[in-house]
Amino acid sequence: MRIDSLPRFRLAHLPTPLEELKTLTRELDGPELLIKRDDQTGLALGGNKTRKLEFLVGEALAQGADTLVTAGAAQSNHCRQTAAAAAKAGLKCELILNGRKPDVPNGNLLLDQLLGASEHWIERPQRPAKLRDLPEQLRAQGRKPYVIGVGGSNGVGATGYVVAMLELAEQLRARQQRVDHIVFGTSSGGTQAGVVLGARLAGFSGQLLGLSIDKGEPELEAYEEEVAQIANECAEYIGSAERFSQKDVRVVYGYLGEGYGVVGDLEREAIRMMARCEGIILDPVYAGRAFGALIDLVRKGMFKRGETVLFWHTGGAPALFAYAKELA
Numbered sequence: 001m002r003i004d005s006l007p008r009f010r011l012a013h014l015p016t017p018l019e020e021l022k023t024l025t026r027e028l029d030g031p032e033l034l035i036k037r038d039d040q041t042g043l044a045l046g047g048n049k050t051r052k053l054e055f056l057v058g059e060a061l062a063q064g065a066d067t068l069v070t071a072g073a074a075q076s077n078h079c080r081q082t083a084a085a086a087a088k089a090g091l092k093c094e095l096i097l098n099g100r101k102p103d104v105p106n107g108n109l110l111l112d113q114l115l116g117a118s119e120h121w122i123e124r125p126q127r128p129a130k131l132r133d134l135p136e137q138l139r140a141q142g143r144k145p146y147v148i149g150v151g152g153s154n155g156v157g158a159t160g161y162v163v164a165m166l167e168l169a170e171q172l173r174a175r176q177q178r179v180d181h182i183v184f185g186t187s188s189g190g191t192q193a194g195v196v197l198g199a200r201l202a203g204f205s206g207q208l209l210g211l212s213i214d215k216g217e218p219e220l221e222a223y224e225e226e227v228a229q230i231a232n233e234c235a236e237y238i239g240s241a242e243r244f245s246q247k248d249v250r251v252v253y254g255y256l257g258e259g260y261g262v263v264g265d266l267e268r269e270a271i272r273m274m275a276r277c278e279g280i281i282l283d284p285v286y287a288g289r290a291f292g293a294l295i296d297l298v299r300k301g302m303f304k305r306g307e308t309v310l311f312w313h314t315g316g317a318p319a320l321f322a323y324a325k326e327l328a
């Protein structure tokens, strides 16, 4: 393994805290609940993308890039964190965003602008073409773009979550704490791929459960396969001989409500419960939905009393302010 010699641009405050959710554990009357606070990674209000960007920006700088190009939803946490990483690394940032530019920017979009990113607004189906054309245009102007795919979910980005899983394993070892299940939201797959690979490298034997944010049953097998492929790409990147197939990846679906980015009762209850019981802020799209799913799984008895479940908070709270109407 050669993680220590890979290009890496430090962005995150590590290790992120590992905390007990004592009141919620009592309230839900099920397994013991822990939380890993990757909402506290420290870069421009934090989140899981910080860890991926350490390796992506590391590679961009090693290749002599002067611009980061990426794409996402208008309230993309990945775009906000990429804009912040670019600012810190002295790079320009070009964001390809879905939809129409709103009159008043809010949430992540406001932060994108404060962080100095340029915006390119497109309709969602135009995204692949724009991701090809914009870098070409920048090259024609003499710029050196480094393109980060949606969510930073490739072998390079997933390396951040291999490191994260090794970090968690060390925290658990130091506390002599056993964890039976680790659960987290999963969407473009890089977080899960890194966790799956990191768990194998760390010898973690508990269950790893991705809670699907935007894919339903028909797409599930293909998604699990995609996560396994990212894990394999990552293993190759870090010089590990480990390999994965779809059966090594577990994703739970059934919590999509009205679709991606639409807040329903599940997310509202989860956000309020976490805030009122623990003083911790979830987000409306990812961690809110994932924790809502976890609450439901606890109520359905999926985890035994006496077991310990760790919820990995992947950040995203800036989007809350764009959802004030749905949440107030």
Ligand SMILES: Cc1ncc(COP(=O)(O)O)c(C=O)c1O
Binding pocket: 047, 048, 076, 077, 078, 151, 153, 185, 186, 187, 188, 189, 190, 191, 192, 283, 286, 287, 314, 315, 316
């Ligand atoms: C806050 C938050 N949590 C979870 C995820 C999902 O992570 P991944 O795309 O690596 O599956 C994202 C992705 O955008 C996110 O912004």
